[in-house]
Amino acid sequence: MTEAGLNQVADQLRELLGSDRVLTGESDLLVYECDGFVIEKNSPDIAVFPTSTREVSEVVKLCNASDIPFLPRGAGTSLAGGCLPVGGGVIIVLTRMNTILDINLRDGYAIVQPGVVNVRLTEALKGSGYHYAPDPSSQGACTIGGNVATNSGGPHTLKYGVTVNHVLGVEVVMADGQIAYFGGRAQDGPGLDLTGTVVGSEGTLVIATEVCVRITKDPQGYRTMLAVFDSVEDATNAISGFVAEGIIPAAMEMMDQGIIGALEQAFEFGFPLDADAVLLIEVDGLEASLDEQRDEVTRLCKMHNAREVRLAKDEAERQKLWKCRKLAFGAIGRLSPSYCTQDGVVPRSKLPHILARIREIGEQYDIQIVNVFHAGDGNLHPILLFDERKEAEVQRVLKASGEILDECLACGGSVTGEHGIGVEKISFMNKMFQPSDLEAMERLRIAFNPTNRLSPDKLLPTAGACGVEQYHPGRRAAL
């Protein structure tokens, strides 16, 4: 689009929203040129800040009339480039739509605007006996609208399910600006499950402007344990052992020696620095059986050669353990100037194999790799450490990352458990799906977003998007 054309669109947007809610200056737009995926950057032409569904709808209609691409953005914590304005255009920033509209305990739901930060809902529910279950590690920053777009996970999704399992309905602005409501407060509405179909579509089908989420009864109690292992192999065997015995804790996270050291420096929790790996295991439920469950967890860990299983002695210590886990990525700065993480998933019985392969791949490419991940789900987050000033190292990191994801696929897994395809992993879609699967996805995209002006060049390798050529691995935000 010509500069004159863009100016005209900007003027129309100012007329609609007021000039304080339309940004066009180069420096103003810098923050919107990428999200947590920083390899590829591209500035939008215009950023707008609607405060109502009607305004989002009007913005979308205006973009369509001007034939300019547009995409939604929450807090920009996506790790796969979901908010990258690939072809420029208008970025619709939803963070000012941040009101919790309704909390209804009797009927088990809350209605929020998309810009509500995840943890704010659970804070608002505090004392009610209920909480919002999906708890991505970035929950202090990420928005529920963004969670809906990426179908976010988190540590406790092991027991409670991911975002889609907690979304009852969404109000959306369609790609042509029409406003619609999918699903709703009551379950089992007639016809297709449009809600389930659009959750996780990474902003390529609709823009969510209101979300009706299920709220979950708090557990009566917790037992949170730290199991210490002398080898990664023992720790991963323990995880597989849990699942094989049908024991699914509320959360089961693994951290290896590399990350434990950084965490200890940062938080001084008292982690055993000589341990090869620790498992953070939480069981929850009724007090009546929690000690039984704790004993069972201890027994299984010991069976797999855990040298020690520590129990968090009180709620403060439990909170501190979880803080260490959720802020783990912040501690990585102590290990290297740059890092890159992947989000592959393997069947849980393949964890010992994949962790051994990750170690081999690290050695083969001479790259240090540390691990902190959602072990109970088989959802890996290998973190590759490097110095981006060393070009040869950068190339080795890219090759090692690709090889790890290929190995996940060879194990029957997925290249992404919770971060999304975005632009980062588009080139893996052809490896994971058959051409006929991708064509079907393209048809679904066309049903919702026929002009492809909404979030173009995302998620699907078709329609001209073939993924960014990766020259630089990125440093990522928390996950």
Next chain:
Amino acid sequence: MSVTHESLPITETIRPNSLEEVMETLQTASQTGEAIYPVGGGTSLDYGCPARQPGTALQLTDLSKVIEYPAEDMTITVQAGMTIRELSNILAERGQQLPLDAPQADQATIGGVLATNTSGPRRFGFGTARDYLIGVQAVDGLGRIFSGGGRVVKNVAGYDFCKMLIGSLGTLGVITQVTFKLKPRSTRRTIVSCQIDDLEQLESVLASMIQSQTYPAALEFITGPKWSDLTDDENRLFAIFEGPDTDLEWMNQQVAQEWQQQGVHNITTLGAEEAENLFSRLTEFPADENTALTLKTNVVPSGITSMIQAARELDSKCSIQAHAGSGIANLIFDEFPAEGLSRSLTGFLRPATANHHGNVTVLRNPGGQEMTRQSVWGGLDHPFWMMDRIKQQFDPQNILNPERFVFA
């Protein structure tokens, strides 16, 4: 076994032995315009609007193999023609389960249960099909195969065809193969029961359950003549618990105490055999064939008493099962309402659902009276136009279950 059900205008039944045969059948039909009625165990053929176009039943019951069962990963991949009973038996051998309570499990197939989004009492504690289906393969209305999801329990790659196909009544594609995530098998189930005097008391007990210290797998309310052999009381509420023994004993006592505080009477804990029999009755209720009309209402949970009230105003002898924790009720009428279907819905039930964000659909109407799209599916405020656009992409010739679903 071939399908001879009078509910569908079937001229021929094809029972494919391979995926290729499914694809070929659909490719051919898409060229000739022949209607295709995907069929599993044939337990829900009268669900939806009546089909008028003569066509071929595509019965999947011979595609019933286990593709992969890595029990140590708590997932299973199976062909969609397997019956729910067979799946349950296979999983039970490894101490696992798919906690979907489907009626007529000996006949009902996995594909059919998914296509109709069937669920039962334990949906309150365990969720529904959308919480367990993690991978799906289907063949669309042009005979094109497509898959979504995968075989791991956490996966966000690509669009979620699992959600798109659940409840689509076979109108977007014929489900051929699925992967589920599984749960450990519940070792024991207990049921605590109480008498409910009136609907006011019912709402007060249900509302109190929001802050109950217990975690029921199901909260079921029953009333009406079909239940009279089970109980002398007019109305009963059941809290169904599953879990380790220590939890069950604690919850049985706790809920009894909580209910006592609510002033309800005749609180009892059912014996094991009695509990299993009741659970089976609760699962089978919506499929009861001795019915003149079976409806399903879905509202927010606090609206359930208004629905029961409205159903009784329509017919005081209506038999009702409410999945009270989820806001779902199944209503069985022994006599077809004198007002007719459409007036019963618009005059009594839909106003009550509308006040509680809900809807009414027809599950069974053996007489077939007034089965219009509007009366069968309701939900005028739902975005059927968007569903039409998806249908257009996946079955442009409109050969899959024509006229039965919500499409224009």
